[in-house]
Amino acid sequence: xxxxxxxxxxxxxxxxxxxxxxxxxxxxxxxxxxxxxxxxxxxxxxxxxxxxxxxxxxxxxxxxxxxxxxxxxxxxxxxxxxxxxxxxxxxxxxxxxxxxxxxxxxxxxxxxxxxxxxxxxxxxxxxxxxxxxxxxxxxxxxxxxxxxxxxxxxxxxxxxxxxxxxxxxxxxxxxxxxxxxxxxxxxxxxxxxxxxxxxxxxxxxxxxxxxxxxxxxxxxxxxxxxxxxxxxxxxxxxxxxxxxxxxxxxxxxxxxxxxxxxxxxxxxxxxxxxxxxxxxxxxxxxxxxxxxxxxxxxxxxxxxxxxxxxxxxxxxxxxxxxxxxxx
Amino acid sequence: xxxxxxxxxxxxxxxxxxxxxxxxxxxxxxxxxxxxxxxxxxxxxxxxxxxxxxxxxxxxxxxxxxxxxxxxxxxxxxxxxxxxxxxxxxxxxxxxxxxxxxxxxxxxxxxxxxxxxxxxxxxxxxxxxxxxxxxxxxxxxxxxxxxxxxxxxxxxxxxxxxxxxxxxxxxxxxxxxxxxxxxxxxxxxxxxxxxxxxxxxxxxxxxxxxxxxxxxxxxxxxxxxxxxxxxxxxxxxxxxxxxxxxxxx
Ligand SMILES: Nc1ncnc2c1ncn2[C@@H]1O[C@H](COP(=O)(O)OP(=O)(O)OP(=O)(O)O)[C@@H](O)[C@H]1O
Ligand SMILES: [Mg+2]
Numbered sequence: 001x002x003x004x005x006x007x008x009x010x011x012x013x014x015x016x017x018x019x020x021x022x023x024x025x026x027x028x029x030x031x032x033x034x035x036x037x038x039x040x041x042x043x044x045x046x047x048x049x050x051x052x053x054x055x056x057x058x059x060x061x062x063x064x065x066x067x068x069x070x071x072x073x074x075x076x077x078x079x080x081x082x083x084x085x086x087x088x089x090x091x092x093x094x095x096x097x098x099x100x101x102x103x104x105x106x107x108x109x110x111x112x113x114x115x116x117x118x119x120x121x122x123x124x125x126x127x128x129x130x131x132x133x134x135x136x137x138x139x140x141x142x143x144x145x146x147x148x149x150x151x152x153x154x155x156x157x158x159x160x161x162x163x164x165x166x167x168x169x170x171x172x173x174x175x176x177x178x179x180x181x182x183x184x185x186x187x188x189x190x191x192x193x194x195x196x197x198x199x200x201x202x203x204x205x206x207x208x209x210x211x212x213x214x215x216x217x218x219x220x221x222x223x224x225x226x227x228x229x230x231x232x233x234x235x236x237x238x239x240x241x242x243x244x245x246x247x248x249x250x251x252x253x254x255x256x257x258x259x260x261x262x263x264x265x266x267x268x269x270x271x272x273x274x275x276x277x278x279x280x281x282x283x284x285x286x287x288x289x290x291x292x293x294x295x296x297x298x299x300x301x302x303x304x305x306x307x308x309x310x311x312x313x314x315x316x317x318x319x320x321x322x323x324x325x326x327x
Numbered sequence: 328x329x330x331x332x333x334x335x336x337x338x339x340x341x342x343x344x345x346x347x348x349x350x351x352x353x354x355x356x357x358x359x360x361x362x363x364x365x366x367x368x369x370x371x372x373x374x375x376x377x378x379x380x381x382x383x384x385x386x387x388x389x390x391x392x393x394x395x396x397x398x399x400x401x402x403x404x405x406x407x408x409x410x411x412x413x414x415x416x417x418x419x420x421x422x423x424x425x426x427x428x429x430x431x432x433x434x435x436x437x438x439x440x441x442x443x444x445x446x447x448x449x450x451x452x453x454x455x456x457x458x459x460x461x462x463x464x465x466x467x468x469x470x471x472x473x474x475x476x477x478x479x480x481x482x483x484x485x486x487x488x489x490x491x492x493x494x495x496x497x498x499x500x501x502x503x504x505x506x507x508x509x510x511x512x513x514x515x516x517x518x519x520x521x522x523x524x525x526x527x528x529x530x531x532x533x534x535x536x537x538x539x540x541x542x543x544x545x546x547x548x549x550x551x552x553x554x555x556x557x558x559x560x561x562x563x564x565x566x567x568x569x570x571x572x573x574x575x576x
Binding site: 051052053073076077079081083085086087088089090091092096099100101103104105106132148 | 349416420421
């Protein structure tokens with residue numbers, strides 16, 4: 001398949017800090033591509049470079065055949081972005097924000113009217129469309145930003161944590177709509193998210209980035225297969241290192257990953273559960289819980305980054321982001 | 328080309344909508360020059376300037392120029408504002424050239440400057456400034472031109488600033504000297520000789536002089552000369568502003 005984004009040895013440094021480190025990646029046309037990684041991994045920095053807002057320190061990238069530095073005007077012809085941070089005009093009404101966007105992207109007034117009705121409907125803001133954005137709640141603003149991103153139909157759509165802070169129902173609506181768009185227009189979508197189920201359900205391929213580097217790339221099912229066997233998760237705070245050492249020696253154990261809240265062990269068939277249980281039940285480890293399951297993307301994430309994805313509390317982060325923006 | 332034009336218009340429109348929603352901005356920009364006018368002209372009403380023009384009358388075009396100076400230069404803060412609120416990103420990733428973004432903003436700011444000047448001009452009726460229709464029609468483009476120069480300067484400064492504090496600091500360095508060396512308050516030939524050269528690089532001096540030529544019929548330079556100089560200043564500041572936007576990230 002043709003690739004629409006080509007990234008070669010792309011690097012961005014902020015002073016001494018390397019936010020993106022010699023990243024090489026190609027994203028295919030019509031693909032739903034997920035960028036996952038813990039906070040500060042460099043996802044937003046990468047997207048900023050791809051949408052020409054940030055100049056790379058070294059390396060190169062092309063979007064739809066145009067170089068992001070030397071042909072930035074051409075790149076902007078083919079992209080759409082939903083930013084992680086707030087980017088609405090609060091004095092304008094919801095509809096005025098959409099109209100502004102449509103006009104900037106060369107849509108005619110008739111198209112603008114029709115499309116804004118559509119997207120407002122999608123994010124359930126039709127009733128509030130005449131209200132100034134400054135009267136909106138955090139979630140409403142986020143929905144409006146997504147709606148705005150969907151106003152025009154770009155070749156490549158970047159979504160930087162688009163659904164953070166939104167309720168499940170709205171999220172589902174949006175994903176359905178995006179999948180339809182992708183089918184209909186062969187649109188390429190590049191997504192960062194902290195919701196694993198979302199990534200698993202929607203993405204054709206996923207790249208996990210950790211500490212500025214690409215650590216693994218593949219389809220969700222390939223990634224899960226890379227964790228051989230089943231996963232045993234042991235929650236504990238005490239003596240994680242010692243416990244890990246002991247578990248590593250058990251027959252049939254392929255990986256032992258230490259992460260913030262405990263230890264994840266992957267076990268193949270025929271491994272000795274009895275031995276694992278024996279080790280785990282030693283008093284000194286004060287194990288809080290133990291469970292076993294088939295590998296999920298969460299396990300993949302822990303395996304490659306040593307961190308668990310934030311799961312249920314991202315809403316508070318969204319609220320914080322809005323506060324920072326409002327001041 | 329058409330696309331660029333529509334983009335410019337969209338940005339221009341947004342600035343006007345924002346202006347119409349910020350009542351306080353409209354009020355202060357009219358109330359403060361009125362205050363100046365009242366205080367100054369009542370304090371100095373006994374003075375007449377040169378050819379028998381009353382000070383109050385002399386002052387009016389000066390304060391008109393000041394209105395435009397303050398509001399237009401301060402318009403540059405909108406870039407800082409847009410950056411802080413993240414809206415700048417929305418404009419910068421759009422398929423519109425940076426130069427068009429600059430023009431949209433500059434035209435928006437100048438239109439606002441012109442509107443404020445016009446409102447003030449009508450209030451001037453109360454001060455007995457002879458407002459004949461042809462005069463007003465001529466004054467409008469001059470107001471726009473002065474605004475354009477100053478707005479471009481403001482945008483140039485704004486696009487180099489990360490914070491409001493920084494912007495305000497730089498602003499004070501510009502506004503006061505520009506104002507006092509513009510001839511708004513007293514005829515420039517009353518200035519000490521060593522300050523005189525500074526008035527030659529002050530676009531507002533020519534702006535105020537042009538307004539005087541039109542509104543009260545006395546001026547230092549001819550109207551045509553003033554307009555030529557203003558046009559030269561406009562090309563310079565527009566060029567600088569557009570350049571600053573081009574390297575905007
Ligand atoms: N303007 C900046 N100046 C200096 N450092 C920066 C700047 N922007 C980002 N960084 C740093 O670069 C690194 C990568 O940041 P980035 O925003 O790309 O992370 P991210 O993967 O998007 O994280 P998150 O999941 O929290 O959004 C972080 O360590 C961050 O502190
Ligand atoms: Mg980010």
